[in-house]
Amino acid sequence: MSEYYEYELTIDKILDTGVKSFPDREIVYRDVRRYTFSSFADSVRxxxxxxxxxxxxxxxxxxxxxxxxxxxxxxxxxxxxxxxxxxxxxxxxxxxxxxxxxxxxxxxxxxxxxxxxxxxxxxxxxxxxxxxxxxxxxxxxxxxxxxxxxxxxxxxxxxxxxxxxxxxxxxxxxxxFTSGTTGDPKGVWFTHRKLVLHALSVSLVGARPPLNVTTNDVYLILVPMFHVHSWGYPYVFMLSGIKYVLPGKYDYGLILKLMDKERVTFSAMVPTILYFIITHPEAQNYLHVFKRWKVIIGGSALPEGLARKAKELGITIICGYGLSETCPVLTVSYYNSLVENLDENKKFLEQITAGTPIPLVQLRIVDPVSGEEKKVNEIGEIVVRSPWLTKEYYKDPEKTKALWRGGWLHTGDLGYIDEYGYVHIVDREKDAIKSGGEFIPSLLLENVISLYPKVSQVAVVGRKDEKWGERPIAFIVPKEPITEEELRNFLLEMSNQGKIQKWWIPDKFIFIQSMPLTSTNKIDKKILRDLANKSM
Amino acid sequence: MSEYYEYELTIDKILDTGVKSFPDREIVYRDVRRYTFSSFADSVRxxxxxxxxxxxxxxxxxxxxxxxxxxxxxxxxxxxxxxxxxxxxxxxxxxxxxxxxxxxxxxxxxxxxxxxxxxxxxxxxxxxxxxxxxxxxxxxxxxxxxxxxxxxxxxxxxxxxxxxxxxxxxxxxxxxFTSGTTGDPKGVWFTHRKLVLHALSVSLVGARPPLNVTTNDVYLILVPMFHVHSWGYPYVFMLSGIKYVLPGKYDYGLILKLMDKERVTFSAMVPTILYFIITHPEAQNYLHVFKRWKVIIGGSALPEGLARKAKELGITIICGYGLSETCPVLTVSYYNSLVENLDENKKFLEQITAGTPIPLVQLRIVDPVSGEEKKVNEIGEIVVRSPWLTKEYYKDPEKTKALWRGGWLHTGDLGYIDEYGYVHIVDREKDAIKSGGEFIPSLLLENVISLYPKVSQVAVVGRKDEKWGERPIAFIVPKEPITEEELRNFLLEMSNQGKIQKWWIPDKFIFIQSMPLTSTNKIDKKILRDLANKSM
The missing domain is CATH 3.40.50.980 (Rossmann fold)
Incomplete structure (x- = not known):
């Protein structure tokens, strides 16, 4: 009998891989404790x-x-x-x-x-x-x-x-459990195999332009560890042989200090956190740190205004997209062959899309009703296949059936693929505003509003409307006082330039001091929608 | 019932990954035909x-x-x-x-x-x-x-x-079928899963220093496609989004022209082919090509002399190690964390070892008899586990049993792991020279002989000896006339410097015009051994 060893893709193989090739690479927890990969593995065992x-x-x-x-x-x-x-x-x-x-x-x-x-x-x-x-x-x-x-x-x-x-x-x-802004939290679970394959693929795209992450980079991860495996980085860093810095509870002053001291070059986070860091009162003292910083943004769409501000600081920024149900990474906006030779500004505009599929991910845009595949630039629901998707909602066959109908995982996100192969998310299906029988892509609209210099943050939601079904309402956190009139004029100008449809311009602008956030630091549109409907 | 899609790791996923992200990346066959990834995939279907x-x-x-x-x-x-x-x-x-x-x-x-x-x-x-x-x-x-x-x-x-x-x-x-210099060819086979996982891991290490391969590199592959999947590159290039150049039958003049014309930056090959290329009469006209060239050497050990010659030409050179039975890649001499900060010469010496395990490979040095694990720098048999090893010799349960004894694949190679974690192959078990009950590591000895400036190629084999069991005989392809005496003096000096043992110095030096090669362009030691024993 042969004693052939059936090699299983299990988490211990990631640890073994890291320790064997990068035994003295460091893991740093704030200013509290330091490990090498080797001493960490010993401690784990x-x-x-x-x-x-x-x-x-x-x-x-x-x-x-x-x-x-x-x-x-x-x-x-x-x-x-x-x-x-x-x-x-x-x-x-x-x-x-x-x-x-x-x-x-x-x-x-x-x-x-x-x-x-x-x-x-x-x-x-x-x-x-x-x-x-x-x-x-x-x-x-x-x-x-x-x-x-x-x-x-x-x-x-x-x-x-x-x-x-x-x-x-x-x-x-x-x-x-998924954040469940639309009802009870739903359990999702992942096997060893899924986590290992996800880590391999995410490692692979990190090395591509414009990030060009190598074994000499230093991660400081700003995706909470309770949030979809911190996007896989607790496994990716070990597999890739990269120094890892853990910030504890997020304290942006301390984070800036850590980035400086540990020579951090790479992070991943939601847009809100990027916003907190670069607008921090002490940010001006860390310009040298921003210059070497590479950032992947995910979790929600990156407003173009924030992206440009980051770029001005010298931060290299790309985006990713995924869900709790998808382990999470599906797409990252590394340069594919169609984009790599575009001019800098066009490249940048693709960098701040949701990105293009990472290795082994198959992604389609389909009609939410008929399931038919959409053409380039046509909006539909994003459905996916990859080796690391959740098999089910834990003990919920009903919702599982809806998630996996037709052999594709239904993301519930509306978007399109542009002529370069990059995904643009225009809305969560549940956040979509349907007005006069047509979708108003709220993320696209928000993006344009964010370009107005006095706007700090913006969120657009639908308010029930007798005539149109729904009409858009914009919530704005201003940088300095803004009048509704100047915003409306700006958006009319944008519509003249063909950037938005005129009928997308919100019926009302509500100015607030800060955005309500979900448990994962995304803007909580459910609360805003309730607010909008109550303020009728 | 859920219609969950069980994603299998199959070859079509590699093609799909390449086409979706790199549709216009090129595949070039000599000056005969060109494809894009997209037109190639269409043609495949x-x-x-x-x-x-x-x-x-x-x-x-x-x-x-x-x-x-x-x-x-x-x-x-x-x-x-x-x-x-x-x-x-x-x-x-x-x-x-x-x-x-x-x-x-x-x-x-x-x-x-x-x-x-x-x-x-x-x-x-x-x-x-x-x-x-x-x-x-x-x-x-x-x-x-x-x-x-x-x-x-x-x-x-x-x-x-x-x-x-x-x-x-x-x-x-x-x-x-393995080249079978020791008997009948043995069949080895690989599943889709093994090929996909091998391609992922090989892609990952390519991006590490000192090669730093990115999506903008251009492969020209010089490992024949009948030879262990061309080391996996026919899948790696597609997964990694890299332009691929196919040379047809190897014609070194044409290869130099192709490298220039297609802007080749990366290749893999056995040492003999590197030797043929850099000593080609027209090589002097392609110095600008060598300067951007990154090369992985495998198949047999890279003599230090040849490595230094390549380095002088500006070629970035690292090595890999594997067998037909292992798909093949097990180790590559990318920089791990222990080596990355060494001085240039020390780094170079690690670059020309057999390398350190690539992600997911587990490698041990064990006593060939007791199976006990050896310590750092101790010679023993190399045994491995990884997700891409052949399950068996096709329809040969007897040899399969020997291959997989104890749940580890036995490579039949003797070597050691140095203090930095890099593998040094000292011999094929079957090529080993046992003299007076002790091993003479023929590859190490060849390496030292190759440092003598007048030596072009060298191979050392064992000749039967009544007193010692075996004694080493050196076959030399000289660059210019050499006497046995000057070589012996050089090796005495090397032994004084502690680089070899004095009793390793060959009993005889046989000067020949060129080395006999196996079907995979490695030096055929079986023929040399026969020759050595006949010339007693």
């Missing part, structure tokens, strides 16, 4: 032993409630490597939703940072019987709490490095 | 239809007898994409062995370039009953032969593009 001793078994789910810390990074490896399931708990949810997701995911263990303990202490009676809670503090001092069953650091310090058990590549590695 | 019409079915094997042409490249895609199996026939074998491999692989169809037809016409009666032969000429003129059943170009021109059938990622995509 000790945690595996500690978790086993505590009783964690294959197939059981372990939730984590934390900021972007070294503890979280340990969990990204140790838990799946045991054959257990990592539940990245969304800490931006209201407490009752957090508890609901913990119950839904059937967490048997929770790893909790000390500052989140009050939340659990209050809800103690609602936690499942037998659940074990592992607590920790940054200082490694033992946490005093009557609901703590074990100390995270002690689990590591009192254990020998574990052997690596054989795990099936098709077993579940992670679970988390 | 027409060929699929043509082959189906001819009767080619899922699971059936199609052999190809050809140089590195556009026809061969079609076959790399169209045949596996039908669910059929591509047999890359080794045309460097003697005719009777070629026939043997065709029978062993159970080829039902053969695609044959016109100039190879005489070989088959002579052996007509030995071909399996019912075998169909597809012929072609470069000029697209129909080939006159009474054994031709179809014309390749007609299959394409008379067909509509085929749909892409669903193929399992675990089905066989390719088969070929």
């Amino acid at each position: 000790r945690l595996m032993s500690g978790l086993k001793k505590l009783g964690v078994k294959e197939g059981e789910t372990v939730g984590v409630i934390d900021w972007d810390t070294d503890v979280y990074l340990h969990s990204y490896y140790a838990i799946p490597m045991l054959g257990s399931v990592l539940h990245t708990v969304n800490i931006r949810y209201p407490p009752e939703i957090i508890l609901k997701t913990i119950l839904q995911a059937e967490d048997k263990y929770l790893i909790v940072r000390d500052e989140f303990l009050p939340l659990l202490e209050k809800a103690k009676n609602l936690l499942p019987v037998g659940m074990k809670i592992i607590t920790y503090s940054d200082s490694k001092e033992k946490v005093r709490s009557n609901i703590s069953d074990a100390d995270f650091w002690e689990l590591i310090d009192s254990s020998e490095p574990s052997e690596i058990p054989q795990v099936s590549e098709n077993s579940r590695a992670t679970i988390f | 027409r060929l699929m239809s043509g082959l189906k019409k001819l009767g080619v079915k899922e699971g059936e094997t199609v052999g190809v007898i050809d140089w590195d042409t556009d026809v061969y490249l079609h076959s790399y895609y169209a045949i596996p994409m039908l669910g059929s199996v591509l047999h890359t026939v080794n045309i460097r074998y003697p005719p009777e062995i070629i026939l043997k491999t065709i029978l062993q692989a159970e080829d039902k169809y053969l695609i044959v370039r016109d100039e190879f037809l005489p070989l088959l016409e002579k052996a007509k009666n030995l071909l399996p009953v019912g075998m169909k032969i597809i012929t072609y000429s470069d000029s697209k003129e129909k080939v006159r032969s009474n054994i031709s059943d179809a014309d390749f170009w007609e299959l394409i021109d008379s067909s509509e593009p085929s749909e892409i059938p669903q193929v399992s990622e675990n089905s066989r995509a390719t088969i070929f």
Whole structure:
């Protein structure tokens, strides 16, 4: 009998790959702790032993409630490597939703940072019987709490490095819940195989122009670790041999300091966070840092105004697109062969689209009703296939059926593919404004409004209208006082230039101090829509 | 019921990835024909239809007898994409062995370039009953032969593009035979999944320093397409979006012209071919081409002398290592974190080792007898695991068992891992010279001899010796006349400097005009060993 080894695509292979080729590459958690890939791997294997001793078994789910810390990074490896399931708990949810997701995911263990303990202490009676809670503090001092069953650091310090058990590549590695602005959170989950293939493909496009990421770059990741695997970077950096900087809870002053000190060259984030960083009062002291900074923007569309401001600072900026359901990355706006020789401004305009499919992703624009494929520049629903899409909404066959109808994952996003092969998202299907039987692409409209110099942020939503069905209402955070009239004149001019349709111009402009945000720092259009309809 | 789409890692996904993002990227076959990725994919899909019409079915094997042409490249895609199996026939074998491999692989169809037809016409009666032969000429003129059943170009021109059938990622995509210098050729085969994962990992390391390959590079591949998938590049270039140049039959004058005209920046080859190119009479006219040239050397060890000569010409050179059994790539000498900050000369010395594992490869040095893992710098047998190793020797359970003993693929190569994590091959186990109970690492010894300025090429083999078991004999191709005495003095000096052991110095130096080569252009040590033993 042959003893052929069936190589499975499991998370331990990523760790092994990183450690073997980049043993002394660093992982930095704020100014709190530093690891090399090698010492980190050792620590992960000790945690595996500690978790086993505590009783964690294959197939059981372990939730984590934390900021972007070294503890979280340990969990990204140790838990799946045991054959257990990592539940990245969304800490931006209201407490009752957090508890609901913990119950839904059937967490048997929770790893909790000390500052989140009050939340659990209050809800103690609602936690499942037998659940074990592992607590920790940054200082490694033992946490005093009557609901703590074990100390995270002690689990590591009192254990020998574990052997690596054989795990099936098709077993579940992670679970988390989509932000659910449209109803109850839905669970999505991913296998080892999906995470490994996603990391390979995302690594590959990072090296393409204009980012040209190499092993000498330094990541500081600004996508929360509870948010779709931080877009895969906790695995990508290890596979790619790149130094990794963890910022903890986002404090933009500290982030600027970290970027300087650790020589950060690369980050990924939602537009709001880019906005916070480059408009930070201390930003002027970090211009040298911005000059070497490469940024991938995703999560929501990047307004052209913000993109130009970033470009002026010397930041190289591209965009990506994906969903919780898609692991997440589907497209990135690296230069394909059609764009690489365009002039700088045209290239830039493609860079700030949602991008072009990354290796192994198949993407189509289809008619939301008939399913027929659309032509270049025609708006329709984005549907996809790739090796890393969620198989289902956890225990929800009804919604799963809708998600996967016709053998394609339905993103629920409306968009088109331009003549260069780049995707433009014009709307979430649920945010779409339908007026007089026609769609008004709110993201496109917002983009044009954002070009007005006095506009800081903008969001357009639909308000019910007896005559037209819906009409657009714009919410504006101004940089300096603006009148409705000057904005309307600006948009008329834009419509004369052919950039928008005249009938898209919003019926009303509402000026507010700041945008309501979802748990993942995107503008919460549900709240704005409610507001718009109440203000009729 | 959910219509979840189980995404399989199949060859069609590589083609789709290339075409979607790099539709106008070029494929060039000599000065004969040019394609874009897009027109090539269309042509592949027409060929699929043509082959189906001819009767080619899922699971059936199609052999190809050809140089590195556009026809061969079609076959790399169209045949596996039908669910059929591509047999890359080794045309460097003697005719009777070629026939043997065709029978062993159970080829039902053969695609044959016109100039190879005489070989088959002579052996007509030995071909399996019912075998169909597809012929072609470069000029697209129909080939006159009474054994031709179809014309390749007609299959394409008379067909509509085929749909892409669903193929399992675990089905066989390719088969070929190892060069078998030690006996009968052994068949190895690879699934779609293995080829896709190999292409992903090889693409990833290409982007690392010092090569820094990007989508703007231009490959000219100098690894024959019958030889271990041309090291995977016929898939890598498409996945990576890189222009691809096919040289046909290797004519070094023409290759130099092509490199200039097509602005080639990147190639892979065995050392012998690098030697032929840089010592070509016209090489002096192409110095500007060498200056931008990045080269991966594999197949056999790169002598330091040749490497330094290439470096002087401005060629960026790194090495790789792998076997027919391993798809082939296992290691590449990109810069890992331990090497990237060394001084230039130390870096260079690591660049010309066999390299460090590429992503997902696990590699160990073990004692050939006990299987115990060796320490840094200790010589032992190289054993590996990766997602792209052959599952077996085709229909040879005995040899398969030996290949896979203990759950690791045994390479049969002796080597060690240095303190930076780079593999040094010191010998093929079968080429090893055992003298007085100790190994003389012939590759290391050859390397030192190659440093003597008057030496052009060198190979050291063992000659039977009554007292010592074996003693080393050196075969030398001189640049200018050398005496045995001056070489012996040089090696004594090297031994004084601690570079070799004194007792390694060969008993005899035999000066020859050129090295005998195997079918894959490596130095044929079997012939030299026979010669050494006859010359006693």
